[in-house]
Amino acid sequence: MAGRIELNVDEKSIASFKMNDVKGQNIFSEAFIKDFIETLDELEANYQPKVMILQGLESVFSGGAEKQTLMDLCDGKIVVKDLILSERLLNTEFPVIAAMQGHAMGGGLVLALCSDIVIAARESRYGAVFMSMGFTPGMGTTTLLQGLFGAFIANEMMYTAKRFRGSELEKKATNINYILAKDNVLKKARDIALQISEKNVKSIYLLKYTLSAPKRKLLIDARLQEDMMHKISFKFGETKKIINELYVE
Numbered sequence: 132m133a134g135r136i137e138l139n140v141d142e143k144s145i146a147s148f149k150m151n152d153v154k155g156q157n158i159f160s161e162a163f164i165k166d167f168i169e170t171l172d173e174l175e176a177n178y179q180p181k182v183m184i185l186q187g188l189e190s191v192f193s194g195g196a197e198k199q200t201l202m203d204l205c206d207g208k209i210v211v212k213d214l215i216l217s218e219r220l221l222n223t224e225f226p227v228i229a230a231m232q233g234h235a236m237g238g239g240l241v242l243a244l245c246s247d248i249v250i251a252a253r254e255s256r257y258g259a260v261f262m263s264m265g266f267t268p269g270m271g272t273t274t275l276l277q278g279l280f281g282a283f284i285a286n287e288m289m290y291t292a293k294r295f296r297g298s299e300l301e302k303k304a305t306n307i308n309y310i311l312a313k314d315n316v317l318k319k320a321r322d323i324a325l326q327i328s329e330k331n332v333k334s335i336y337l338l339k340y341t342l343s344a345p346k347r348k349l350l351i352d353a354r355l356q357e358d359m360m361h362k363i364s365f366k367f368g369e370t371k372k373i374i375n376e377l378y379v380e
Contacts, residue, residue: 196237253297
């Protein structure tokens with residue numbers, strides 16, 4: 132998988148799933164998405180993890196969609212529902228802890244929204260930056276973002292595309308589990324994972340299925356509206372122009 136995803140499962144059935152595309156900065160390229168999905172499939176088929184820690188690079192958790200994907204959306208070559216990372220992650224059998232040491236933008240932040248426990252870094256920035264590129268939010272952001280940040284902060288994030296530093300979010304009434312110094316994010320994720328690993332795996336899976344049910348419904352509801360908005364907003368001439376200007380080769 133060319134080092135894009137690193138997977139390790141220890142003796143306590145804790146899976147460490149690291150997005151490690153250093154060259155691509157964990158952007159959602161076609162190859163990255165393929166490796167991400169195949170690694171999750173491998174994890175479920177060959178192991179029975181009690182919990183998974185989802186992490187990225189120290190500087191970047193994930194940056195969302197790549198330019199070519201966005202241009203293909205503008206040209207009508209693909210539709211947004213082809214981006215299945217949010218659905219796949221939300222439907223894992225085991226709980227997922229998002230350990231966001233680095234920045235998470237757009238679709239990259241959605242990976243945290245589809246996780247069960249979220250840990251962010253004070254030094255890093257987080258944002259739903261879709262509107263800065265001329266098109267409306269996707270991947271379930273319009274319904275899932277409120278769950279992590281609350282309705283009003285989520286609305287501000289989506290309308291303004293503002294990138295909030297973790298230290299700024301720490302002062303607001305968000306639902307992020309922990310906002311810590313970057314060096315402590317993975318340590319806290321590991322500590323929580325160890326507590327989960329002490330529990331019965333069958334009960335863990337049963338609880339995960341039950342607790343994730345509302346999010347699964349929200350994602351289905353969101354995608355109906357988001358796909359409609361994308362069919363319109365990706366056709367705006369301004370959108371393609373903005374994407375070209377923002378993504379400098």
